[in-house]
């Protein structure tokens with residue numbers, strides 16, 4: 230009798246353990262788990278002026294300090310926001326291909342998806358980048374190839390009016406990035422269905438690019454700072470040869 234009970238207990242404990250470990254091993258999905266703050270701190274070189282992040286990845290607040298609603302990623306920001314005047318040219322963060330564009334919906338706005346292969350970035354994985362709230366539907370066609378730093382769209386406030394931001398809306402870029410271990414994807418509505426993919430802090434892209442050049446450092450506070458690679462308004466990429474850049478050109482001081 231005791232051994233039957235012991236066996237039953239063993240099965241239950243093992244079952245619970247397997248369920249738990251499976252849940253823990255699962256990478257965060259696009260729509261499921263929260264977007265956890267990465268703790269990465271962007272740093273821009275003194276010699277230039279760049280548009281900095283108004284609301285970082287994983288933040289529970291918007292640029293104005295207000296609380297984000299819980300129904301999207303549990304209230305955690307799924308990308309980065311850059312406050313921009315309408316019509317600011319937006320740059321391809323890396324070379325890639327236009328895989329999806331569309332427009333209009335509330336909170337979504339006009340959007341563009343780029344797909345970056347390991348050859349494009351020098352990384353060991355695929356990256357998908359999504360630009361939202363664009364001024365108009367981008368002219369680039371699906372399948373078009375873009376070069377790192379190329380102007381791909383113009384910033385706007387589409388999809389931001391009528392709710393929290395009122396009738397004036399909030400002109401900004403919301404940039405989000407997906408990381409995937411393989412080249413398979415499907416599109417569905419404004420989303421990409423990419424098997425084995427998960428949402429990452431876009432700063433991870435710059436962190437990865439820097440680590441190829443060994444430029445990443447740990448700050449005294451223990452937070453990891455990242456020097457952001459960028460393209461200047463006069464067309465130069467810094468550091469030279471970098472395959473990933475900030476989505477908005479920086480002005481030399």
Ligand SMILES: [Zn+2]
Nearest residue numbers: 308309310403
């Ligand atoms: Zn956002």
